Amino acid sequence: MKALVIKSTGLWYEVMANQERLMVRLRGKFKLEDKKLTNPIAVGDWVEINPNEQVDGEWVIIKIYDRENYVMRASPRKKGHDHLIASNISQGVLIVTLKRPRTSIGFIDRFLITLESFRIPGVILFNKEDLYAEKELRKYEELKEVYQKIGYQVDLCQFESQVTEDTRSLFKNKTSLLSGHSGAGKSTLINQLIPEATQEVKEISDFANKGVHTTTFAELFYLDDQSAIIDTPGIKELGLSEIEDEELSHYFPEMRQFLGQCKFHNCLHENEPDCAVKEAVGDAVPELRYQSYLSILRSEDGRK
Ligand SMILES: Nc1nc2c(ncn2[C@@H]2O[C@H](COP(=O)(O)OP(=O)(O)OP(=O)(O)O)[C@@H](O)[C@H]2O)c(=O)[nH]1
Ligand SMILES: [Mg+2]
Ligand SMILES: [Zn+2]
Structure with missing residues (x-):
């Protein structure tokens, strides 16, 4: 039977199969197949499940269907390993806060x-x-201009008091992944959008001015038959993986148009002469994004 993974705790997976929720397990040998992943299955995965012949009433995952896409990050704990965040998603929604806690530009990028x-x-x-306050509102306007200009939708919200129709309509007929630091308000949004949801929400720590990692497992919620939204545990740092230095600029949409025009075909747009990307900085390529590019290029992350 084909099923959709809606929650993963590591040992057990909650799946939806024929409108029914089931707890299923993974056959042991799966775990070893891809050694570079800390978790073999993620929320959003389609799997094939069978009754366990040895244990009555228990179901096991026997196959993972090919993923249309997935989002992963370098595991902060296990060097050289990646952690799957979710699969088969149609959009990623980043919840950013400029206060309590503050999200950095590096994290957004x-x-x-x-x-x-x-x-x-x-x-x-x-x-x-x-x-x-005034200061944060100015920062918001500045960032909104930068990110809208390069093609991303940006909006200002306050999930605790209300979720606007504009925000609601963002999630229609899509499977959306929510991401952001702990305490940004992901679970608050889920609870507002889905009256039946009872995601735990906790206050920011006064001492550290950070979230306290309230959500510990990713979970998929249905808004309606065609729309789903995935709540995830807040993350501190998003280490990139599997991205080589030479490809990094391909993932900056505003740089793509210039990539064939640099003097050197393997230009990293750093100190090279006649670099088309550098020439566009301050114009098509916002200064802030270029600085972010350099900083990511020079950082270790999980890349290599
Ligand atoms: N002032 C204010 N607080 C908010 C708003 N939205 C959420 N919060 C508060 O922020 C705190 C953290 O919210 P959560 O929804 O638990 O954050 P989260 O992103 O799910 O955090 P993790 O599960 O730890 O990743 C709670 O105290 C919420 O009430 C808002 O619009 N304004
Ligand atoms: Mg949460
Ligand atoms: Zn260049």
């Missing part, structure tokens, strides 16, 4: 690069508008 590498559309929602 790493998320967008991850999406671009799979050609998954990205949306950026700035949450907690009610906490923004």
Whole structure:
């Protein structure tokens, strides 16, 4: 029977098969097949399940169907390993906050690069508008201009008090992945969108001004038959993996148009002469994005 993985705790998977929720297990040998992943199956995966012949009433996953796409990050714990965040998604929605907690530009850009590498559309929602003073509102306007200009949808929200029709309609007829730091408000949004959802929500730590990692497992929720939304645990850093230095600029949509025009075909757009990307900085390529590009290029991440 074909089933969709809607929650994964590592040992057990909750799946939806023929409108029914089932807890299933994975046959042991699967775990070893791809040694570079810390988790062999992610929420959003389509799997084939069979009754377990040895244990009455238990189901096991016998096959993972090919993934249309997936989002992963370098495992922060296991060097050289990747962690699957979710698969088969139609858009990535990043929940950003400029206060309590503050999301860095590097984090936003790493998320967008991850999406671009799979050609998954990205949306950026700035949450907690009610906490923004003049300074944060100016920052928001600045970032909105940058990200809209290069093709991403951007909006200002306050999920705790209300979710607008515009935000609701973003999720129609799609499978959306929610991502962002702990405490950004992902679960708050889920609870607002889905009256039956009871995702735990916790206050930011006053001491650290950070979220306390309330959500610990990714989970898929249905908004209606055609629309699903995946809540995920907040992440501190999004390490990129499987992206070589030479490809990095391909995942900056505003740089793509210049890539064939540099003097050197393997130009990293750093210090090379006659670089078309560098010439476009401040114009088609926003300064802030170029600085972010350089910083990611020079950082280790999980790339290599
Ligand atoms: N002031 C304000 N607080 C908000 C808003 N949205 C959410 N919060 C609060 O932010 C805190 C964290 O919200 P959560 O929804 O738990 O955040 P999360 O992104 O799910 O966090 P993790 O599960 O840890 O990744 C809670 O205290 C929420 O009430 C908002 O629009 N304004
Ligand atoms: Mg949460
Ligand atoms: Zn160049």
